[in-house]
Amino acid sequence: EVQLVETGGALMQPGGSVRLSCAASGFSVSNNYMSWVRQAPGKGPECLGLMYTGGSTYYAESVEGRFTITRDGSKNTLYLQMNSLRVEDTAVYHCAREDSSGYFAHWGQGTLVTVSS
Amino acid sequence: EIVLTQSPATLSLSPGERATLSCRASQSVSSYLAWYQQKPGQAPRLLIFDASNRATGIPARFSGSGSGTDFTLTISSLEPEDFAVYYCHQRSDWWTFGQGTKVEIK
Numbered sequence: 001e002v003q004l005v006e007t008g009g010a011l012m013q014p015g016g017s018v019r020l021s022c023a024a025s026g027f028s029v030s031n032n033y034m035s036w037v038r039q040a041p042g043k044g045p046e047c048l049g050l051m052y053t054g055g056s057t058y059y060a061e062s063v064e065g066r067f068t069i070t071r072d073g074s075k076n077t078l079y080l081q082m083n084s085l086r087v088e089d090t091a092v093y094h095c096a097r098e099d100s101s102g103y104f105a106h107w108g109q110g111t112l113v114t115v116s117s
Numbered sequence: 118e119i120v121l122t123q124s125p126a127t128l129s130l131s132p133g134e135r136a137t138l139s140c141r142a143s144q145s146v147s148s149y150l151a152w153y154q155q156k157p158g159q160a161p162r163l164l165i166f167d168a169s170n171r172a173t174g175i176p177a178r179f180s181g182s183g184s185g186t187d188f189t190l191t192i193s194s195l196e197p198e199d200f201a202v203y204y205c206h207q208r209s210d211w212w213t214f215g216q217g218t219k220v221e222i223k
Contacts, residue, residue: 035212043216044216044217045153046213046214050212061118101151101166101172102208103151103163103166103206105173109159109160
């Protein structure tokens with residue numbers, strides 16, 4: 001069974017940094033297209049970035065240069081390093097896996113990041 | 118960036134009624150459009166992909182149609198568990214989502 005479990009969310013100050021983790025089971029993160037998607041309170045989801053099987057990464061303009069996606073195949077875990085945090089980064093952060101349909105078929109429950117002074 | 122506009126924002130219906138949700142794209146996305154259902158405290162669930170294909174395990178009462186810029190999600194007869202927020206999502210150019218339609222019990 002495919003499972004994704006995000007951890008690492010916290011209350012952060014503007015300008016701070018945090019790293020989120022997404023532990024996967026039932027499949028290999030290295031052999032799948034993986035994404036981070038966030039959802040601000042009362043808003044629709046926003047795709048932040050993707051990592052392809054070859055390791056290439058692509059980011060939304062809103063986080064380019066501040067956020068970085070990495071993975072550790074030995075731990076079967078995807079990461080999101082978030083730097084220079086802003087109040088508007090407050091959201092629930094989900095990792096998601098694309099299946100053969102090309103869409104986000106599997107999602108974790110998410111972890112909450114709150115950025116506030 | 119392709120903007121997806123969903124209407125209506127809220128749909129108030131009774132169980133057994135038909136629900137029709139709309140999603141309009143700011144430019145053509147061909148058929149690269151999906152629909153998700155989200156319940157409070159849960160992650161989104163993929164319902165429909167490539168405009169009209171049901172995802173694995175999705176009941177036949179859910180159907181999608183459209184291409185280009187105009188898309189529709191239809192729930193033929195609402196079950197109690199269908200009351201939720203629905204999002205459309207395109208992958209034609211980057212990946213963007215609509216702002217959602219809430220289907221609530223009337």
